[in-house]
Amino acid sequence: MPWHQRGVVALQTTVGSLHLPSTVKKRIIVAITGASGAVYGLRLLQMLREMGGIQTYLIVSDPAWLTVQEELNISRNELEALADMIYSVHHVGAPVASGSFLCDGMVIAPCSMRTLAAVAHGLSDNLITRAADVTLKERRRLILMVRETPLNLAHLRNMLSVTEMGGIIFPPVPGFYQRPQNIDDLVTHTVIRVLAVLGLPQANVPRWTGLSTVDDT
Numbered sequence: 001m002p003w004h005q006r007g008v009v010a011l012q013t014t015v016g017s018l019h020l021p022s023t024v025k026k027r028i029i030v031a032i033t034g035a036s037g038a039v040y041g042l043r044l045l046q047m048l049r050e051m052g053g054i055q056t057y058l059i060v061s062d063p064a065w066l067t068v069q070e071e072l073n074i075s076r077n078e079l080e081a082l083a084d085m086i087y088s089v090h091h092v093g094a095p096v097a098s099g100s101f102l103c104d105g106m107v108i109a110p111c112s113m114r115t116l117a118a119v120a121h122g123l124s125d126n127l128i129t130r131a132a133d134v135t136l137k138e139r140r141r142l143i144l145m146v147r148e149t150p151l152n153l154a155h156l157r158n159m160l161s162v163t164e165m166g167g168i169i170f171p172p173v174p175g176f177y178q179r180p181q182n183i184d185d186l187v188t189h190t191v192i193r194v195l196a197v198l199g200l201p202q203a204n205v206p207r208w209t210g211l212s213t214v215d216d217t
């Protein structure tokens with residue numbers, strides 16, 4: 001059995017009842033799927049933890065463990081340690097699979113075209129797509145950091161469907177007007193924008209205030 005699947009059975013048994021401390025302000029589901037850009041899921045978890053008072057629920061698809069291994073210098077244990085609760089993608093009976101589980105939103109970071117298609121068609125074939133389906137039906141905030149290029153018509157149609165259902169398509173496309181110095185800057189800036197869309201705006205971040213001069217000569 002490949003290393004990335006070994007913990008699956010054990011993880012299913014770790015799911016227990018939640019005892020939320022009174023300091024918890026929000027509950028956010030973070031899913032990482034097998035598109036390139038696992039660093040977005042990683043940075044999102046890091047920033048949510050740094051903020052404090054946010055309870056995170058992590059689900060990682062099997063292909064995402066491949067991209068984590070390929071793209072990040074982080075072990076499975078280190079990634080999982082950034083979340084408050086971890087659910088196996090195969091555990092469709094987890095609390096987050098039900099609308100009765102109260103949560104404030106879900107981010108799929110990054111979101112593969114496969115998961116996008118499943119969400120667009122209400123295909124709850126694993127815990128990520130089921131939790132996304134529930135998030136939409138409960139009219140909660142769902143953000144899909146879709147990543148593929150170029151895009152075919154199926155991708156575009158699926159993005160339209162998710163948008164029509166109330167989901168937010170948030171491709172991690174960097175802006176360069178903040179003069180990023182490195183990849184870390186690009187990733188952090190994008191995740192700050194995701195947090196703002198989630199209703200968690202960050203203080204002390206550079207904001208665009210308009211061009212300072214207009215040269216029409």
Ligand SMILES: Cc1cc2nc3c(=O)[nH]c(=O)nc-3n(C[C@H](O)[C@H](O)[C@H](O)COP(=O)(O)O)c2cc1C
Pocket residue numbers: 032033034035036061062063064066067070111112113114115116147148
């Ligand atoms: C290294 C690597 C990079 C990939 N990058 C992407 C990508 O950027 N976008 C995408 O849609 N799929 C990408 N894939 C393919 C997905 O992993 C594949 O479609 C998988 O079935 C997605 O399943 P999931 O949505 O359950 O994670 C990549 C696969 C690998 C191994």
